Amino acid sequence: MGRAEERRARQRAGRRAAPKRSPRTTGSASVGAVGAVGTVSPDGAPVGGRAAARAARTRGKNGKNGKTGKSGIRRFFTWKTVLGSLFGFVLLVMGAFVALYVMTPIPTANADAMLQSNVYKYSDGSILTRSGKLNRETVDLAEVPKPVQHTFVAAENKTFYQDAGVDLRGTARGILNTLSGKGAQGGSTITQQYVKNYYLTQNQTVTRKLKELVISLKLDRKKSKDYILAGYINTSYYGRGAYGIQAAAQAYYHKDAKNLTVEQGAYLAALLQAPNQYDWAIATDTGKTLVQQRWNYVLNNMVQMHWLDEGKRQAMKFPVPLAPKGAPGMEGQTGYLVDAANAALEKQLVAQGTASTLSDAEALITKGGWTITLNVDKKKQTELERTVKQQLTSKLDQKKRAVDGAVQAGAVSVDPKTGKVLALYGGVDYFKHYTNNATRRDYQPASTFKPVILAAALDEGAKTQDGRQIDANTIYDGTSGRQVVDNGTKVGFAPPNEDDQDYGPITVQTAMNDSVNSVFAQMGVDVGMAEVMKVAGKLGMDTKGMQAVPAQTLGSMGASPMEMAGIYATLDNHGKKVTPTIIKSAERDNTAVTFPNPIGDQVITREAADTVTSVLTGVVDDGTAKTSVAANPARDGQQVAGKTGTSDNNKSAWFTGFTPNLVTSVGLFGEDPKTHAQVPMTGATGHVPGSPSGRINGGSYPALIWAAYTFEAMGEVSKFDLDTTQGAAVQPSVTPTLSQSPTTTPSSTPTSQKPTTQPPTSSAPPSSSPTTSRPPTSSAPPSATNSPSTPTPPENPLDPKGPKGGQ
Known part of the structure; x- marks a missing residue:
């Protein structure tokens, strides 16, 4: 028999074996289907096919007697109920959206789309300007x-x-x-x-x-x-x-x-x-x-x-945009004041969560409706503008000297007791120079950073390499180009002094008076540059991204007049943090913006701050600002502390100074009017007071502007309330010898020493007409071992070689 015949035989046998259809019955028993459905026994149980198989599986799951069944939770969470619920939710959402679509009309334009003016006021409530036309x-x-x-x-x-x-x-x-x-x-x-x-x-x-x-x-x-x-x-x-x-x-x-x-x-x-x-x-x-x-x-x-x-x-090439044009009513200093106020408000709106980003905050302010009252004093603002014009800009003539067109001035005046920005000078005219020179941070503060180094030394209780406590009377080697050492190792930094002047052994006080680079470069390493930068940050400098390297002792970082005014205001405020604040109040739709308190915590000790202030009076009475500040006839006995600064290549020049009630930082910046690159200012105005070389240094125009403005705007004559026994305000200034330092190798005497034109100063407060000589004093700092008139050779002068540096 062939395979096909065998297969047909099996199929015939299967059909003969198939159960017969049961007769239809009455009652609850149902008739079983043939084959796949199976038959039903007299008691109602399936006896064959898929139904029987399902029944067997059910008995296997539910127990021997098949009486257990599914739990209540499993009966509820079936695929049918889940799918039904999801479908119902979708229908509900769709219905809600349809209702929202029907009920939401296209509205009229919102009020913000129709821009309003912003009103800017001086501190006395008088109108500065309106913007937002x-x-x-x-x-x-x-x-x-x-x-x-x-x-x-x-x-x-x-x-x-x-x-x-x-x-x-x-x-x-x-x-x-x-x-x-x-x-x-x-x-x-x-x-x-x-x-x-x-x-x-x-x-x-x-x-x-x-x-x-x-x-x-x-x-x-x-x-x-x-x-x-x-x-x-x-x-x-x-x-x-x-x-x-x-x-x-x-x-x-x-x-x-x-x-x-x-x-x-x-x-x-x-x-x-x-x-x-x-x-x-x-x-x-x-x-x-x-x-x-x-x-x-x-x-x-x-x-x-x-x-x-x-x-x-x-x-195609990138189309560099043209310089901005000022909006109407923003001419002169007005635009700079408005920009500074807007920047401060933008920052606060982001800080309090009203805006997500500075761009969002800017858009919110520009939409208008704001009433912004500045801390700016109208009289002091007018005086600062007049002074800059009188002392500097009236002397600039670009037609005669191309370099005159590169000179930019910026200044900020702050109340050290409240942090209020009382006056601001941003440039010659907002229409002519868009960048605000009062708040720009792209120029070096140069030697105006030196007081920060001394503040760090005093606050941290730092010592020299040979273990001497650093204070106003500590003696350093003032040799120009001297290699800076750290625990006997040269650090590869040897800044020269201005004009390569050698000073020999001098006190910190004299080094501050004459802005001696070599002394403060070594002091920075003695303190530790990380500590110096930490204190700089606490005083108010934005140190983010700055490297803690010895070169920073020359003030090689960027800083603004606003920033430097804040640092010196903190010193003037006995070490309590002062943050210059230009906005008095800002409100929109009857909702006022809350600003943080400009006066913060004690960031350095009062003694450290007051000692720095005392030392800085020597800069005015006996140092680099003597001619331009101390000799000003309008001084009228006012006690003054301050510091000059001149960057390398004469690209910036500074004077930041203060009285007990007023702090002002003045900066001059060399900026090419076409490319905006930093350039030297040497030779500007044709004749720089006190500078035969024509170099604009901190003691020239910046200090002259500062003195002319301050002595007019300061009010009554006042004196510092200092908690210190050090510095020129309480002690005479001397130039003793250098004590032994075991970390260095003795060498010969420095090549030269700056000649002295007057005896040491007395401890009396400065008079209205400073004299060119004062009676000698027999007192000397504890670390001095010889009379300043006959110094002995220092025992540890260092290699007088190094790169060029600024004052």
Whole structure:
């Protein structure tokens, strides 16, 4: 028998073995189905097929008698109930969204879309200026070149012409981030951004985001894409107080929107991501890099979307924006004051959580409605402006001397007891020089940093390499170009003194008077540069990113007049931290912004601060500021402390000084008017007082400006209340010999010593007419071993070689 026949035989046998259909019965017993269903026994139990198999499995799971069954929870959480619940939830959400869509109309423009003025006042309540005249001129989309229109789409929403006006995924992400407290996130379409700008607010709330979604959907159905794009580019904020593409074109390229090139349009489109950070005039190096990357991103997207030819794209160069033009009413010093106040308010809005970023805070302020009262005293502000003009700017003539055009002045005056900024000088004119010289931090403070080194030594109780306590009377080797040593090892730093002058063994007091680089370079290493920078930070210097290296003893970091005024105000305030504060109050919609107290904690001991103040009186009475400050006839016996500073190559010059009630820092900066690069100021004005070489040093114009302003603005004559037994304010100044230091090798006497034109000073307070000589005194500091008139050779002078340094 073949295989096929065998298979057919088996099939016939199977059919013969199949059970017969049971007759239909009455009652509860059901008739079993043939084969797959199985048969039913007289007692109702299945006896075959799949039904029997299921019954067997059930008995196996539920026990021998099959009476246990499923638990209550498992019966409830079946796939049917879960699926049904999910489906019901989806229907509920959809219903809620439909209801929200029906009930939410397209509103009228929000109040913030119609910009208001900000009112700025002096401390006495008189008006400084009003800003916020609507710097926006709406233009038809037809007036904007089509390629420029495309730059905004390429930058913000490549699917703009195809989408329904919303990005559901981006909106959902934004809502989740808002709920989880992660802050604002990107992802909105151009339609959504326009709705937010024009109809809603910048508040990051779930309600606002849902409204934005609904209104965007409705708007996209009712209005054309051109209408929405026109609204977007006309309401967006571009920085420089410019709302809308027309104002932005004027602000950055001094032209109308209809004349913008594709390259310029791409820059304006890139700006919208971070207007403050990407403004070329004030951007950091990082900001400039980021905006160029964004610009490239925009143009590359245009090529990808076939809106720009690849060849033309490759030939395009980044269009550097032109210098900003001042807004009406911002001329002179007004613009600098407003900018400084806005910057302070922006920082506080971010700190208290009102705005997520500085760019958001800037946009919030620019929208207007603020009343901002400054701490600036109107009379002192006028006096500072008059003094700078009288002492410096009236003497500058760029037509006669090209270098005169490079001289920039900045100054800040602070009340050390309250921290109030009483006056500020930002530059010759806000329209002519946009950068605020009072707050810029890109120039070296030079030797005005030396008091910080001494403050660190005194506060930390530091000692010299041979174990001597560092104070005003400690003796150091003032040899120019002397190698600095650390525990007997040369550190590779040997700064020369100004004009390579050798001073030999001198006290710290005399070293401060004459700004001796070699002494303070060694002192910085004795204290430890990490400790010096730590104290600098506590006093008010922004030390973030600064290296704790010996070169910093020359003040080689960047600092602003505002910053230096704060540091010296802290010294004047006996070591209690003073943060210069320009805003007295700021409010909007009857809601006031709360600012932190300008007077902080005790950051260095009172004795340390007062000793530094005492030492700094010697700079005025016997040192580098004697001619310009002490000899001023308007001084009238006023006690003064201060320090000069002149950077390497004469790129900056400073005088920061104070009386018991007024601290003022004056800085001069050499800046090329075209490239804005740092350049020397030597030779400016044609004749620099007290400087035959023509070098503008801290003791010349900066100190002259300081004295003329301070002695007019200070009020009644006053004296320092000092808790110290050291320094020129309480002790005479002497130049004794250098004591032995076991960490160095003896050598010969320094090549020269600065000649003395007068005997040591007396301990009496400065008079109104300082004399050129004072009676000698027999007292000497404890560490002095010989009369200053006959010094013995020092036992440890060091190698007088090293790189050039500034005063």
